[in-house]
Amino acid sequence: MTFTALTSSSVSTYKLYINGKWEQSKSGQAIDIQSPYLYEAIGKVQAITKEEVDEAIHFAQKAQKEWADISLQERAKYLYKWADELVNMQDEIAEVIKKEVGKSYKDAKSEVVRTADFIRYTVEEALHIHGESMRGDSFPGGSQSKIAIIQRVPLGVVLAIPPFNYPVNLAAAKLAPALMAGNAVIFKPATQGAISGTKMIEALHKAEFPKGLVNLVTGRGSVIGDYLVEHKGINMISFTGGTNTGVNLAKKASMVPLVLELGGKDPGIVREDADLQEAAKHIISGAFSYSGQRCTAIKRVLVHESVANELIGILKEEIEKLSVGSPEDGSMVVPLIDDQSANFVQGLIDDAIKKGATLVTGNKRERNLVYPTLLDHVTEDMRVAWEEPFGPVLPVIRVSSDEEAINIANESEFGLQASVFTKDINKAFAIANKIETGSVQINGRTERGPDHFPFIGVKGSGMGAQGIRKSIESMTREKVTVLNLAE
Ligand code: NAP
Numbered sequence: 001m002t003f004t005a006l007t008s009s010s011v012s013t014y015k016l017y018i019n020g021k022w023e024q025s026k027s028g029q030a031i032d033i034q035s036p037y038l039y040e041a042i043g044k045v046q047a048i049t050k051e052e053v054d055e056a057i058h059f060a061q062k063a064q065k066e067w068a069d070i071s072l073q074e075r076a077k078y079l080y081k082w083a084d085e086l087v088n089m090q091d092e093i094a095e096v097i098k099k100e101v102g103k104s105y106k107d108a109k110s111e112v113v114r115t116a117d118f119i120r121y122t123v124e125e126a127l128h129i130h131g132e133s134m135r136g137d138s139f140p141g142g143s144q145s146k147i148a149i150i151q152r153v154p155l156g157v158v159l160a161i162p163p164f165n166y167p168v169n170l171a172a173a174k175l176a177p178a179l180m181a182g183n184a185v186i187f188k189p190a191t192q193g194a195i196s197g198t199k200m201i202e203a204l205h206k207a208e209f210p211k212g213l214v215n216l217v218t219g220r221g222s223v224i225g226d227y228l229v230e231h232k233g234i235n236m237i238s239f240t241g242g243t244n245t246g247v248n249l250a251k252k253a254s255m256v257p258l259v260l261e262l263g264g265k266d267p268g269i270v271r272e273d274a275d276l277q278e279a280a281k282h283i284i285s286g287a288f289s290y291s292g293q294r295c296t297a298i299k300r301v302l303v304h305e306s307v308a309n310e311l312i313g314i315l316k317e318e319i320e321k322l323s324v325g326s327p328e329d330g331s332m333v334v335p336l337i338d339d340q341s342a343n344f345v346q347g348l349i350d351d352a353i354k355k356g357a358t359l360v361t362g363n364k365r366e367r368n369l370v371y372p373t374l375l376d377h378v379t380e381d382m383r384v385a386w387e388e389p390f391g392p393v394l395p396v397i398r399v400s401s402d403e404e405a406i407n408i409a410n411e412s413e414f415g416l417q418a419s420v421f422t423k424d425i426n427k428a429f430a431i432a433n434k435i436e437t438g439s440v441q442i443n444g445r446t447e448r449g450p451d452h453f454p455f456i457g458v459k460g461s462g463m464g465a466q467g468i469r470k471s472i473e474s475m476t477r478e479k480v481t482v483l484n485l486a487e
Contacts, residue, residue: 020211059212167193167216262418286445
């Protein structure tokens with residue numbers, strides 16, 4: 001039996017999870033969650049009140065004190081159980097992810113399994129993080145009798161805010177390190193993604209974590225976001241989402257430690273010596289998987305003019321073979337999360353064509369389903385050269401040298417990742433060293449995994465680092481205890 005939802009008529013209303021209990025909000029209001037491709041409500045989530053946020057944070061603070069005192073091995077047992085419960089629930093959760101964010105069942109299932117792997121790896125990493133000690137006499141005038149013992153201690157209550165596109169994985173990527181590090185969590189899922197997030201918490205509930213340690217607060221970010229971010233009871237914020245939202249949040253957060261993973265405009269740089277078939281394969285899966293609704297999607301191609309025609313020919317042929325349609329059919333290109341997102345992508349395409357870009361393929365639309373679109377001869381005066389579409393449109397900018405590619409890559413306000421395609425490893429490194437992004441992929445598509453690699457956004461793409469070890473470190477601080485021995 002599940003207590004997460006009330007079912008009346010055909011849709012369920014999912015509850016808040018506060019202090020280990022599933023509750024309806026006293027606001028009496030619930031938010032309809034529309035499926036991006038079924039075009040109907042698939043459920044409702046609670047619109048939490050400020051008083052309920054206060055309560056959730058109060059219980060989290062209380063639970064955190066006891067949690068910080070229990071051993072790492074004990075914490076590990078709860079997290080392993082949570083991972084097992086997620087695996088047990090993988091079919092059910094994948095079905096919800098599919099309907100809620102319009103992702104194929106196969107991708108949704110691998111998101112859940114990857115999440116369980118993420119949790120297990122986090123446990124193992126946390127078990128192997130050790131502090132250090134320092135001798136006093138390594139500094140001039142210092143004494144051997146002084147020894148500093150440096151340990152990592154939890155920050156307190158972590159506010160975890162993920163985006164819609166990986167509603168389980170990107171949420172657990174915050175919860176698991178926070179918990180292993182000894183923190184409590186206030187989890188505010190993206191509203192579109194909140195049912196998937198609730199299911200993930202249902203698995204956590206089955207693992208019987210101490211009450212109040214993890215609390216699920218649902219409601220629109222525009223309504224409760226600021227209240228959560230500015231709340232005095234929050235000790236750290238881990239946020240993944242759009243750049244505008246992140247920048248506003250950072251202003252509000254004041255002195256609370258923050259990790260921000262934001263938008264991107266990842267370039268795929270194709271040199272004249274690249275294996276074009278290989279490069280095209282990576283560019284297409286990078287640009288069009290899940291309709292480009294990935295932070296690390298390849299969002300522009302900077303290709304040497306001498307191989308541009310050949311690359312465009314291969315890209316066109318392969319793009320026209322992509323499956324387009326419903327997530328129910330396992331399509332790669334699926335309807336975007338909502339009409340507004342599709343309108344935005346259409347606006348970028350229209351602007352580019354109006355300013356002289358060549359439409360190679362695509363520019364077809366059915367409601368919020370935008371067909372994969374390839375634009376050639378994109379120039380720097382076009383919006384699509386700079387703005388993040390979060391949709392299936394790929395602009396190609398022809399360049400005449402590596403320097404020009406590097407300059408255009410770096411002119412972007414974003415700095416998440418970049419790909420360089422070349423057979424010359426020396427050139428690859430020379431370019432990678434000059435690119436202003438958190439990571440550079442050589443001869444591969446831009447992507448977040450594997451999850452234990454550091455994942456870093458610079459400039460408008462973020463602040464701080466994720467990646468399992470980095471996330472644990474960001475959710476702890478160093479504490480120094482100095483031992484003064486009798487001389
Ligand atoms: P979004 O609109 O910025 O929303 C992200 C989260 O912020 C949601 O949970 C949202 O809640 C919440 N939020 C909204 N207003 C808030 C406020 N005032 N205070 C606190 N939280 C607030 O982003 P999205 O559309 O879900 O995701 C797409 C964006 O995320 C893209 O730009 C993409 O590149 C980026 N992204 C980045 C990474 C990365 O690791 N770098 C990974 C994935 C996605 P509501 O849903 O209730 O509004």
